[in-house]
Ligand SMILES: Nc1ncnc2c1ncn2[C@@H]1O[C@H](COP(=O)(O)OP(=O)(O)O)[C@@H](O)[C@H]1O
């Protein structure tokens with residue numbers, strides 16, 4: 001056996017005996033503190049990741065689907081959108097498309113008015129790319145041949161506890177008549193057919209009419225402002241983009257991520273906060289381990305002095321303490337994950353946090369968990385090394401007989 | 404008594420150890436020249452503060468003399484690096500201290516075989532040798548007991564078994580019975596006597612009990628750090 005494996009074996013043996021056969025209470029308490037430090041490290045990250053995840057879902061489900069095809073540069077509309085759809089609809093993984101007109105409009109109800117975007121859709125197509133049709137809180141969604149009818153989000157309607165109540169129409173209900181002035185000057189009256197609530201502030205500021213209705217307003221036909229494309233996977237948008245170009249789509253093709261930028265910057269501004277709580281978490285965990293190992297080196301000072309006297313190398317003794325520290329940290333990470341998955345995650349699923357991007361639950365990303373576990377283990381190893389290294393600095397005789 | 408190189412396991416020449424505490428210098432060991440033969444059971448005796456422990460620490464490589472030479476088993480000690488010295492102690496020395504200081508988290512057997520493990524022996528070899536060592540001190544029945552379940556005398560015997568596990572060339576003991584009652588003390592001394600007689604164990608023991616002189620081969624008497632030999 002090489003001397004290194006021998007040393008590791010003896011270190012591990014000592015560490016095992018000290019933790020397993022030592023004071024149970026100390027061991028359990030240390031692991032508990034490590035677990036709480038780990039939860040502390042993970043919590044903010046999980047909230048931010050949960051926010052990001054909720055946002056992504058919302059952007060895809062209620063705003064832009066997975067891929068957006070826009071008019072080529074300098075064009076206002078995509079001409080003959082059906083021909084574009086035909087090129088891509090058979091690509092494996094594409095499961096829906098919806099060509100839409102998008103225009104600005106002033107919407108007025110009694111004394112209240114405001115400027116919002118109106119989308120015009122074929123309701124049957126829209127159902128293949130958007131979940132908005134399933135999110136009606138009052139009335140119904142559009143049907144293909146509806147004319148003179150509009151559906152609006154709760155932030156436009158008002159009276160649904162939205163964040164933008166002050167700019168809303170102040171409590172429109174189904175059956176009310178809205179006066180809509182389009183950017184081209186056309187003014188029409190619409191009956192409110194339904195009101196939807198996506199829990200997402202941006203999507204709730206949209207209004208929808210049918211494609212046929214909008215074509216009569218704009219006086220054009222067989223055009224589109226954008227085509228939304230739904231794919232069966234998330235995260236492979238670039239592959240689809242390449243394929244669409246190869247299939248001869250000359251329009252501007254963008255993944256949904258381009259539109260999620262606002263929220264990305266929102267969460268980025270939390271990164272500094274996140275880094276700070278992380279640093280504090282590592283520090284607290286490190287100090288805890290340091291104290292535990294320090295106390296152990298003090299209480300075992302004489303015994304360790306005698307072990308050194310009888311020929312046990314200092315490196316073996318230091319390493320046995322580092323192993324203990326790492327053991328505490330590993331158990332702490334595992335216990336922390338158990339606390340997160342068994343208590344916190346289910347709790348927030350039951351009681352989600354309400355944010356402008358919707359209901360947010362904790363999202364434990366594997367990468368974040370691994371990075372923080374490694375960080376915790378490294379800070380524990382350092383915190384275990386320092387007091388034991390210091391302890392073997394003193395001479396053997398001082399360790400055995402010193403005061 | 405004839406003395407040749409083969410027979411001598413420890414030889415010191417003009418050994419001195421001076422402690423400096425601030426401006427005060429304490430000469431704990433003064434020009435000690437001494438040979439210990441293989442298989443000898445020697446007692447280091449003297450009044451408290453006469454330098455007994457200091458001498459043992461120099462010979463046991465736990466301290467570095469201020470002046471002089473030590474040769475142990477043919478090796479000139481001052482040439483050893485710190486890690487060589489640690490290895491030397493592990494392979495060739497056994498120690499028994501006044502404080503038995505066995506680890507409370509381990510059983511008697513585990514405490515005993517730890518130095519064998521550090522030497523690279525397999526678990527099976529460790530257990531076999533550990534049980535042999537416990538047998539020598541009469542504690543086979545206590546192998547799986549933790550220290551807190553044992554008396555002081557038994558714990559000290561575990562420490563002796565630990566000192567014997569690597570078949571040391573020299574067994575050092577510094578007042579091994581000072582913390583024990585008279586019955587246990589007697590047992591320990593008899594154990595040393597037997598080890599010396601049966602397996603020829605070289606033993607160097609510090610003691611302040613005058614009657615211990617009767618049991619040993621030789622007494623090295625220290626006065627103010629200097630040797631005054633007496634017959635055993
Ligand atoms: N680490 C030390 N620092 C200073 N003086 C010491 C130290 N160790 C021992 N001495 C002194 O050296 C002398 C011999 O001590 P020691 O060898 O312990 O004596 P003994 O073991 O015979 O009682 C004493 O005067 C003691 O005070």
Ligand SMILES: [Mg+2]
Pocket residue numbers: 455456457
């Ligand atoms: Mg002494």
